[in-house]
Amino acid sequence: xxxxxxxxxxxxxxxxxxxxxxxxxxxxxxxxxxxxxxxxxxxxxxxxxxxxxxxxxxxxxxxxxxxxxxxxxxxxxxxxxxxxxxxxxxxxxxxxxxxxxxxxxxxxxxxxxxxxxxxxxxxxxxxxxxxxxxxxxxxxxxxxxxxxxxxxxxxxxxxxxxxxxxxxxxxxxxxxxxxxxxxxxxxxxxxxxxxxxxxxxxxxxxxxxxxxxxxxxxxxxxxxxxxxxxxxxxxxxxxxxxxxxxxxxxxxxxxxxxxxxxxxxxxxxxxxxxxxxxxxxxxxxxxxxxxxxxxxxxxxxxxxxxxxxxxxxxxxxxxxxxxxxxxxxxxxxxxxxxxxxxxxxxxxxxxxxxxxxxxxxxxxxxxxxxxxxxxxxxxxxxxxxxxxxxxxxxxxxxxxxxxxxxxxxxxxxxxxxxxxxxxxxxxxxxxxxxxxxxxxxxxxxxxxxxxxxxxxxxxxxxxxxxxxx
Numbered sequence: 083x084x085x086x087x088x089x090x091x092x093x094x095x096x097x098x099x100x101x102x103x104x105x106x107x108x109x110x111x112x113x114x115x116x117x118x119x120x121x122x123x124x125x126x127x128x129x130x131x132x133x134x135x136x137x138x139x140x141x142x143x144x145x146x147x148x149x150x151x152x153x154x155x156x157x158x159x160x161x162x163x164x165x166x167x168x169x170x171x172x173x174x175x176x177x178x179x180x181x182x183x184x185x186x187x188x189x190x191x192x193x194x195x196x197x198x199x200x201x202x203x204x205x206x207x208x209x210x211x212x213x214x215x216x217x218x219x220x221x222x223x224x225x226x227x228x229x230x231x232x233x234x235x236x237x238x239x240x241x242x243x244x245x246x247x248x249x250x251x252x253x254x255x256x257x258x259x260x261x262x263x264x265x266x267x268x269x270x271x272x273x274x275x276x277x278x279x280x281x282x283x284x285x286x287x288x289x290x291x292x293x294x295x296x297x298x299x300x301x302x303x304x305x306x307x308x309x310x311x312x313x314x315x316x317x318x319x320x321x322x323x324x325x326x327x328x329x330x331x332x333x334x335x336x337x338x339x340x341x342x343x344x345x346x347x348x349x350x351x352x353x354x355x356x357x358x359x360x361x362x363x364x365x366x367x368x369x370x371x372x373x374x375x376x377x378x379x380x381x382x383x384x385x386x387x388x389x390x391x392x393x394x395x396x397x398x399x400x401x402x403x404x405x406x407x408x409x410x411x412x413x414x415x416x417x418x419x420x421x422x423x424x425x426x427x428x429x430x431x432x433x434x435x436x437x438x439x440x441x442x443x444x445x446x447x448x449x450x451x452x453x454x455x456x457x458x459x460x461x462x463x464x465x466x467x468x469x470x471x472x473x474x475x476x477x478x479x480x481x482x483x484x485x486x487x488x489x490x491x492x493x494x495x496x497x498x499x500x501x502x503x504x505x506x507x508x509x510x511x512x513x514x515x516x517x518x519x520x521x522x523x524x525x526x527x528x529x530x531x532x533x534x535x536x537x538x539x540x541x542x543x544x545x546x547x548x549x550x551x
Contacts, residue, residue: 109262110255117251117258124247132239133215137204140170140217140231147172148219148227169232171209177224185209185230188216197226206233272300279307288315332374338366390519395434396427397469397541401462404441408449408460416454422461430469431544436516437471440524443513444473444537451477457532468522469541477534480526488526489514517541 173185175197181189188207193216197203203218209230218228279292290311294301342359345351351359405421412419445460452458456476463470480488487493491511517524522541530536 107262109265110259113255113258113262117255121247121251125244128243128247129236129240132243133236136231136236136239137215137217140215140229141202141204141219143170144217144219144227144229147229148221150221151223169235171214171230173228173230175218175226175228181228183228185214185216185228188214188230189218189228193218193228194226197228198224203228269300272304276300276303276307279311283307283311283314288318332370336370339363339370390433390436392431392433395430395432395437397430397432397434397437397462397471398423398426398428400434400438401441401460401471404438404445405460407442408445408458412449412458415449415452417449417452418455418457420457420459422459422463424463428462428464428469429543430541432469432520432541436520437541440513440516440539441471441473443509444539447509448473448475448477448535448537451475452534453477456534459530459532464543465540467543469543471539471541472536474530474532474536475534476530476532479529479534485526489524513537513539 171184173181173183173189175181175189175194177198179194179198181194188205188209193203193205197218197220200220202220203216203226205216207214207216207230213233214230215233215236216228216230218226220226275292279290282290288311290308292304292307294304342351342363346359401421401423405419409419409421441460445458448458452475457474458476459472459474461470461472461474463472480494484494484497489510491508494510514524517539520541522539524537524539527536527538
């Protein structure tokens with residue numbers, strides 16, 4: 083939508099980025115959130131994992147030392163070695179319960195008893211104002227070994243683990259952005275092509291084909307645009323043909339009227355021929371007036387504000403009135419008119435004036451094609467809570483191909499204009515639109531029992547049906 087259009091509607095022009103940019107941004111944001119959440123969880127568990135690793139290593143050392151045959155020698159030879167760069171210190175629990183070594187303060191009575199009873203010791207304690215890990219293992223020949231390690235070693239190990247997480251997290255974020263870009267390209271490219279085709283269709287181009295590509299939704303959009311292109315082509319061709327037909331239909335009476343008017347103006351028509359000329363002018367003028375009237379009625383039916391006066395209506399009485407009008411007209415054309423209707427009233431919530439307009443249009447169409455001596459039937463019945471009006475004739479009938487296009491403007495007229503009597507070509511289209519406006523349906527059967535066409539109008543009866551029941 084252009085900026086001027088937005089300003090006319092009272093809005094500022096929307097500030098929107100491209101679909102590809104939105105997808106890349108969305109993928110990056112989602113990846114960043116996932117990385118952030120994963121990082122927070124991993125960051126909080128890094129210290130726990132580091133402590134578990136250091137404690138496991140300290141326990142293994144205590145287990146190895148506890149297997150030495152003479153534990154007391156550890157205090158003389160191994161103490162300094164154990165207390166190397168990692169700060170591990172040693173305490174030895176004798177079989178009699180005495181505790182010696184630098185780590186003696188962390189060995190409580192409960193811890194000592196646990197070790198002497200043959201169970202491992204794993205705890206955290208404070209040694210010289212410093213928090214330490216405590217791991218003790220019982221010896222084979224009695225007594226036990228207790229090792230301590232400063233908690234600062236755990237903090238350093240946790241820092242190393244956390245530092246090693248930064249590269250994978252950054253790599254995952256970059257990978258998500260790249261994946262988002264590839265996904266955006268795959269999705270946006272067919273949509274961009276579809277938008278370009280849509281703009282070309284809007285500009286009046288036809289015969290466009292958009293090859294299917296991308297995800298399923300994009301393929302469906304491509305198919306829809308191709309189908310829209312075909313539908314627009316068919317519709318515009320029908321409209322063009324209809325306009326040509328209308329032009330031809332209007333030009334014929336105008337040519338006659340113009341010819342006689344010029345002849346009258348030139349004074350070349352004898353006085354004795356003036357009445358006949360007048361009748362011809364009246365006939366052609368009425369023909370032109372009827373055609374223009376049909377066009378106006380069809381245009382009104384297409385308008386959104388078309389008014390309907392819905393109220394309880396006795397369709398039986400309405401059909402009787404139509405029969406009184408059309409029976410003499412059929413007799414004048416030597417057509418056998420017949421009315422079929424139930425004895426009881428047929429009530430419906432509808433617009434009686436419009437229903438009569440539908441019936442008159444169908445009867446006029448039927449009478450035009452019904453030969454002398456053939457029947458024309460106007461019937462009314464009820465079917466499954468609906469009111470059904472039928473107009474059947476003994477004319478030449480319609481083919482199945484005719485039935486498929488019967489309600490298209492001018493379709494049958496163009497097909498039979500040189501074969502049988504035709505009208506403006508708008509009557510059946512008007513009947514179809516009126517029926518649709520009333521919430522009903524209209525169908526045509528190729529062959530009626532009388533030998534011609536059969537038009538069936540089905541109208542809902544609404545609350546009037548319940549009241550009648």
